[in-house]
Amino acid sequence: MALKYTLEEAVSAWRRTSQIVFYNAGRLNIQNDVIDVAVTASQRNLAKEESIKFQTHYIAQKSNFNLISQTPSSDVSTEKLKAFGSVSNVTAIIREIPDSKSADKKTKQILEIWKDNSLHNSVDLQLFDKHGKVYTDGTFGCLEFSPDEQHLLYLAEKKEPQKQSFLQFGVKPSSEGSKVGSEYEFVEDWGEQLVGKSQPVICLFKVNWEPFQSEDGVRILEASDEWSPGQLVWCSNSQLAGVAWFHQPRRLGIIYCSNRPSQIFKVDIFSGKYDWFGLKTNTAASPRYHSGSDTFIYLSSLAYGPHHKEQKISSISPDGIVQQIETGTSESYQGMYNQSFPDRCWSPDGKLIFFTTPCKSSVQTYALNWESSKICKLSLPNGCTGSVVLDVFEDLILVCGVSLTRPDQLFIGRFNSAKINEEPIQWTCLTGNNELPPTQSLAADVLSFKVEGDMEYEASLIFPKNPSKKTPLVVAPHGGPHSVSTDQFKAEAYFFCQLGYAVLLVNYRGSTGFGEKSLHSLLGKVGDQDVKEVHNATLQMIEKHSEFLDKELVFLFGGSHGGFLVTHLSGQYPDFYRAVSTRNPVIDMTTMFPITDIADWTIVESNLGDGSELEKLLEPKTFSKMWELSPIRYVKQVKAPTLLLVGKIDRRVPPTQSIEYYRALQLHGIKTRMLMYEDCHSLSQVPVDTDALINTVLWFQQSL
Secondary structure, eight states: OOOOOOHHHHHHHHHHHTTOOEEEEEEEEEETTEEEEEEEEEEEETTTTEEEEEEEEEEEETTTOOEEEEOOOEEOTTEEEEEEOSSSSEEEEEEEEEOTTOTTOOEEEEEEEEETTEEEEEEEGGGGOSEEEEOOSSSSOOEEEOTTSSEEEEEEEEOOOOEEOTTTTTTSOOOTTOEETOTTOOOOOOOTTOTTOOOEEEEEEEOOOSSSOOTTOEEEEOOOTTEEEEEEEESSSSEEEEEEEEOSSOOOOOTTOOOSOEEEEEEETTTOOEEEESOTTBOOEEEEEETTTTEEEEEEOBSSSSSSOOOEEEEEOTTOOEEEOOOOOBTTBOOOOOSOOOSSOBOTTSOEEEEEEEETTEEEEEEEETTTTEEEEOOOOTTOSEEEEEEEETTEEEEEEEETTEEEEEEEEEOOGGGTTTSOOOOEESSOOOOOOGGGOEEEEEEEEEETTTEEEEEEEEEESSOOTTEEEEEOOOSSSSOOOOSSOOHHHHHHHHTTOEEEEEEOBTBTTSOHHHHHTTTTOTTTHHHHHHHHHHHHHHHHTTTTEEEEEEEEEEETHHHHHHHHHHHHSTTTOOEEEEESOOOOHHHHTTTSTTHHHHHHHTTSOOSSOGGGGOSHHHHHHHHHHSGGGGGGGOOSOEEEEEETTOSSSOTHHHHHHHHHHHHTTOOEEEEEESOOTTOOSHHHHHHHHHHHHHHHHHTO
């Protein structure tokens, strides 16, 4: 029988997994006949117990991309935001470092300005006392030089009056504007992973190219408290553009949710005049501006409804006319399902826009001619099944080539804007083959399933290249449900495969990248349609690979909506699955609805509305429908030992969901264990990730 690994072997497999490098960003620069490719990557550092970022420079000849040299990598984990000048050799960095004077391990944020390869200025932004903490997250955060490099733009939390206790009133001197008796007042924020971020303000830092900075170096642009700005870009030295997310009827969790009502605005930084574009019933994201052609684009969709759906590419003409670019869809392009464009996405003439999006179970890079609305799928680098564009500069493009069976690689290519549809890009690899050791090599297979209404779903199997005759299978459906498992390398799958497992990823209907009809087909059918499709994909894959997959050794592993699915599967098919490990699973939508940061999710997935009118749905029939769709309904039928991996500070799927399930399983005599972590929904802290994965494979082993 399989599953004969020891604890030492499991730990060793995780250490090897932690050595895998993932490329996050890249930037191309040309100096004479040489190309400098600066690449930022991430990796788990087990000794430091954290994920680190590091940067490597690849120096290549411009004419033929031959690699000249590669610099030693340097740790850039403290760099949270970075901006580049467009005129001269200047760089700005917002760096987070430990505050040596703080007793409770607080950090401080330092703005550094580098010029001509040396530090020109460094300032602690809090000393200006103009705002709260700078936003460095990927949703709101930004740092941009103005075109003339005289201003730096960033976002920070609005400065609030000091809160004072009644007990201090009359005893301790009050600061100007302090609010007595308000220290415990509830402040609404933007939810999961954005805790404490409630009202960002636009900050302009006046760059003084003299050695010292004056006290009036930071200016706050006045804005309404009815919306939160973010994702700002410069349109000229006097005008900014960005996204405004509206606060009414309430702030709902925004991370992983592209459906929040929002608009594009432009503002004159001197007069403070705002102009608005698009409809309040829509969404807006990822604005990009091309100064040479005066072209402005962004992503948009209908507000509310599924948390992620197809994003339409829209443009704003110089005279302010908003127009949706009608690209259509095809077998090779199912629509735009990414939530952002690359920072630099334009061809030199501004006619082509490069972007990446899932297309079924693969992630692909495309070029859009926004004038003709024609889409071109780019050629794939050798040995890769998909690609992710990292940067575009002049006629050069940098992509990350991906595959389920090999860690990511970096490729550079040259494109001809006028012949993008006719001349495939020839790619040159900068990072070598990145092959896994022969004893750990992987193989993959993809099955497609046609269903009524011209829809389909897919399943991807990842397995050791030389599997044993009785290979156990881990079924791992993705969360969302409106997300997707693409063909990017999966560290968790690699970990499982080293210990002899195969891993099945299922993109059931409702997944992104399969068209809008398929996505919307799931609403009101969660816990049924998606569960049946995951189970059917499991059966079909086992039948196809019956020479090595063991139908008696099938395990379940999933988080969030993936946890919803695996707990459903163990309840609806109690004699088929041997054991379950689930991270922050949705167990009971009725008890999740009042306290999650995405209450609208429970409404939309139950098909009770679009999520815009939450207060009108507090009725018994609403909760009855939610309960019928929830895994808790089947708890009496569960037989599989169940491991619960829970984040104590999860705002998305509160830990009470797992506690409720844990108690219910105990009452019915089912072997269960619950691990509680000081982490949020993703459970991505390195010590947490390590503990959760190793405990999972030990749990599967013990279940036999």
